[in-house]
Amino acid sequence: MNASNMITFQNITKTYNKHSTALENVSFKINPKEFVSIVGRSGSGKSTIVKLITAEEKPTNGRIIFDSYEVNKLRFSQLPKYRRLIGTIFQDFRLLNGKTVFENIAFALEVEGRPQKEINEFVPQILNLVGLDNKMQSFPYELSGGEKQRVAIARAMINQPEVIVADEPTGNLDPFNTWEIIKLLMKLNEMGSIIILATHNKEIINTLGHRVITLNNGKIIRDEEHGRFILTN
Amino acid sequence: MFVAFSRIIKYGFQNFLRNGWLSTATIAVIFLTLFVLQGLIIFNVVAKTAIASVQNKIDISVYFKSNAAEDAILKLQKSLEGLSEVKKAEYISREKALTEFQARRKNDPIVIAAIQELGENPLLASLNIKAYNPKEYAAISAYLNNESLSSIIEKVSYAQNQVVIERLINIVDAAKRGGIVLTFIIAIIAILVTFNTIRLAIYSNKDAIGIMRLVGASNNFIRGPYIIEGILYGILAGVLSFAIFAPLVAYIAPHVASFIPEINLQNYFAANFLRLLSYQLIFGIALSSISSFVAVHRYLKV
Numbered sequence: 001m002n003a004s005n006m007i008t009f010q011n012i013t014k015t016y017n018k019h020s021t022a023l024e025n026v027s028f029k030i031n032p033k034e035f036v037s038i039v040g041r042s043g044s045g046k047s048t049i050v051k052l053i054t055a056e057e058k059p060t061n062g063r064i065i066f067d068s069y070e071v072n073k074l075r076f077s078q079l080p081k082y083r084r085l086i087g088t089i090f091q092d093f094r095l096l097n098g099k100t101v102f103e104n105i106a107f108a109l110e111v112e113g114r115p116q117k118e119i120n121e122f123v124p125q126i127l128n129l130v131g132l133d134n135k136m137q138s139f140p141y142e143l144s145g146g147e148k149q150r151v152a153i154a155r156a157m158i159n160q161p162e163v164i165v166a167d168e169p170t171g172n173l174d175p176f177n178t179w180e181i182i183k184l185l186m187k188l189n190e191m192g193s194i195i196i197l198a199t200h201n202k203e204i205i206n207t208l209g210h211r212v213i214t215l216n217n218g219k220i221i222r223d224e225e226h227g228r229f230i231l232t233n
Numbered sequence: 234m235f236v237a238f239s240r241i242i243k244y245g246f247q248n249f250l251r252n253g254w255l256s257t258a259t260i261a262v263i264f265l266t267l268f269v270l271q272g273l274i275i276f277n278v279v280a281k282t283a284i285a286s287v288q289n290k291i292d293i294s295v296y297f298k299s300n301a302a303e304d305a306i307l308k309l310q311k312s313l314e315g316l317s318e319v320k321k322a323e324y325i326s327r328e329k330a331l332t333e334f335q336a337r338r339k340n341d342p343i344v345i346a347a348i349q350e351l352g353e354n355p356l357l358a359s360l361n362i363k364a365y366n367p368k369e370y371a372a373i374s375a376y377l378n379n380e381s382l383s384s385i386i387e388k389v390s391y392a393q394n395q396v397v398i399e400r401l402i403n404i405v406d407a408a409k410r411g412g413i414v415l416t417f418i419i420a421i422i423a424i425l426v427t428f429n430t431i432r433l434a435i436y437s438n439k440d441a442i443g444i445m446r447l448v449g450a451s452n453n454f455i456r457g458p459y460i461i462e463g464i465l466y467g468i469l470a471g472v473l474s475f476a477i478f479a480p481l482v483a484y485i486a487p488h489v490a491s492f493i494p495e496i497n498l499q500n501y502f503a504a505n506f507l508r509l510l511s512y513q514l515i516f517g518i519a520l521s522s523i524s525s526f527v528a529v530h531r532y533l534k535v
Contacts, residue, residue, distance in 0.1 A: 054447060056535060084449035094444045098251055110240055111450040155448065 005032050005067050005162050007053065007194065012062035014048050014218075022048040023059075024218045030196065032162075035189045037205050038198045039229055040215035046198040049215075050167040053196065054088055055079055067162065084112055087156025087164040087193070091171035093148040095140040095155075101127065102136045105155045112159060126154045130184060146177030153184050163194040170201060178204070205229040237454060245461020255434050256466070259521075262430040263470035266423035267517050271478050273416045274509065275498065279489060280412045282496040284405050291367045291398055294390040295377055296357040299327070301385035303358070309382065310360055316376070318369035323361040330356040357387055367402045371395075424520060431466075431524040435459060435532070442532040456529045463525035467518035475513050 007030040014023040023045045030036050038046050051057040052064055055074055064071035069082055088094075095104050105126060106119045127133045130150040140148055149169060156164050166185060170178040182204055189195045199205065205212055205228065212227025213220055222230065249256050297306055306324060313322040325333075331354045338344045348355070364370055374391035391398070435442075438459075445455045479502065486498035502509070 056447070079446070080449045080451045082449075083447060088447055094440070094447070096441050096444055098248060098438075098441065107445070107450070108448050110237075111445075111448060111454055113234075113237055115236065 005194075006030060006065075007163065007196075008063075008065040009049075009052075010063040010065070012052065012059045012064065014045075014052065014057065015060050021218050023052075026062075026215075026218070026220055028213060028220065028223060030163075030194055032194060033189065033192055035186070035195045035208070035210040036197070037208065037210060037212045037227070038196065038215065039200060039205055039212060039231070041200065041231060044215040045218045046200075046215060047167055048218075050088075050165050050196070050198055053163070053165050054086055055082060080111065084108075084159060085162050087153075087159075087161040089149070089152050089156050089164065089166040089169045091168035093140070093145075093152050093172075095148055095151055097140050100137050100139055101132060101143070101151050104140070104151055105158050108155050108158050114159075122158060126158050130154045144177075145172050146174070146180060149173060149177070149181050150184065153181065153188075157188055157193070161193060163196065164188055165196045165198075167198045168200075169197070170199065170204070182208070202229040238457075241454065241457030242461055244458035245465065248458055249462045249465050252434075255437070256462070259430055259434050260466050260470045260473070263427050263466050263517055263521055264473050266427045266520070267470055267474040267513050268478065269419055269423045270516060271474060271509065271513060273419060274512070275482065275502075277412060277416060278501060279493065279496060279498070280408060283493045284408055286493055286495050287401065287405060288367055289363075291370070291401055292361055292363045293370050293374060293394065293398075295360045295362065296387040296390070297359065297385050298387045299357060301358065305385050306358060306360065309385075313360065313362060313373075313376075316373070318364050318366070318373060319362060320365045321361075321363045323363075325359050325361060327354050327356055327358045330354075330359065367398060367405070370398055427520055428524045428527075431463065431521060432528040435525065435528040439532045442529065443535045446533065446535040452533050455533065456526065459525045459529045460522050463522035464518050467516075467521040468514060470521075471510075471513040471517035474517075475510050 009026055009028050012023055012026045013021070015021045026045070026049075038049055040046050048057065052059055052071070053066070055071055059072050062072065067085055069078075071082070074082055096107065099107065102123055105123045109119045109122065124133060124136065127136055130153055132147060132150055132154070135143060135147060135151075140151070143151065149172075152169075164185070169185075170181050173181065178201070185195050185197065186208075197204075209226050211225055212222070212229070214222035214227070214231065216231070295309075303326070310322045310324050313319050331348075334356060335345065335348070362373060364373060370391055374389050377386060377389050442455055482498055482502045486502075489496060489498050
């Protein structure tokens with residue numbers, strides 16, 4: 001097991017202000033190629049974990065280690081390079097509305113300065129994989145929710161990140177599209193990426209049968225290898 | 234490096250074209266700003282000429298006693314011209330004064346007849362003095378009130394015109410100060426309006442900027458296209474404002490000239506064509522690209 005591309009949370013506490021503690025003394029490790037779901041009620045701290053991994057937020061206390069980075073100590077100027085190791089998927093898709101499907105995905109390669117030749121080759125391949133090769137020149141507003149999320153997944157996976165973080169990726173989707181997205185995440189996991197899925201969709205969790213970390217009020221109340229969706233203590 | 238740069242330029246143009254309406258509206262505002270600033274430049278040129286022309290009309294005259302020797306007057310003229318405050322001291326002899334008077338009143342037969350009746354020249358010789366700065370007239374007048382000159386000097390016109398001269402000095406001062414303040418205020422307003430317009434245009438891209446940060450784009454890669462867009466706004470607005478200003482100047486030039494004959498706006502515009510155009514472009518580009526830079530900066534903190 002390669003220790004370097006594990007994700008480690010050590011005694012993480014995050015308070016936004018003195019009245020609200022989002023996470024309290026949370027510790028866990030995620031191993032390479034793992035598929036981990038994080039469940040909990042709204043406000044239980046799921047999104048905070050996601051934001052700490054993407055370094056949108058810094059922990060108030062504790063250390064986060066990923067790859068060769070001590071994430072809690074990253075300087076602002078180091079963030080772009082660090083974030084290229086992570087693919088992110090959100091409930092609200094977060095596509096660039098002024099760019100076509102092709103350009104949205106190409107953007108993730110362009111920020112790394114990859115040559116145009118590679119981009120022209122890779123982007124259609126990925127779009128083919130998520131079943132959107134016929135929508136390459138469409139703009140996001142011309143797509144359905146499921147299609148938008150597949151574009152977001154394509155963007156997240158294009159530079160073969162070590163980890164993909166998905167925050168409620170199916171929250172805005174119908175059951176059919178939900179399963180399409182989950183199947184894609186499973187495929188990515190098989191291809192070698194760590195998947196961190198924050199969700200409160202019981203059906204998904206119970207069907208996946210992977211590791212589940214359950215949060216309540218900012219604390220881990222359960223961390224099971226083949227977990228189920230149980231929110232009560 | 235070069236790849237990133239060419240992508241920044243490409244995206245700058247692409248955003249500009251895809252946000253057609255936003256670009257048009259932003260250019261319109263920058264155009265108005267540049268137009269106002271161009272107007273201020275022209276206004277200042279006109280005002281300066283007008284003020285100079287008013288100043289030029291202020292002078293004082295020294296009238297000499299009819300028995301004063303011409304030598305003494307010419308000596309005084311020399312010494313006056315030696316003063317650093319004095320721009321010009323023109324000698325008008327009694328004969329010249331009479332000829333000029335008659336020429337002025339040639340349509341007034343009663344006056345002409347009266348002078349002929351008189352049989353001798355009733356006018357006095359004089360020195361017409363112009364100072365560089367109207368404020369110096371008091372000092373020059375004091376110099377002329379010297380005891381030693383009282384034997385030849387009949388009177389100094391400053392005493393009669395003192396109030397008018399002082400009032401004119403005040404008006405000229407106020408006009409200068411007013412011009413500066415007006416220019417300053419209007420320029421500030423124009424700049425703030427442009428800055429806010431660009432800020433709003435970029436505010437609508439707030440989410441996109443955050444997304445780009447999360448995908449791992451560096452600040453320069455995010456900011457670059459917005460600055461390119463800003464430069465495009467500046468160039469187009471500058472050219473547009475100049476293209477509309479040129480014929481406008483040609484149109485108003487004769488009207489301005491009828492008020493202030495000393496100025497030929499069209500010649501001024503033609504002679505300073507390149508300078509004015511580059512002011513427009515430099516100012517337009519600087520204003521919009523700096524505004525873009527500052528506006529984007531706020532949203533890069535993700």
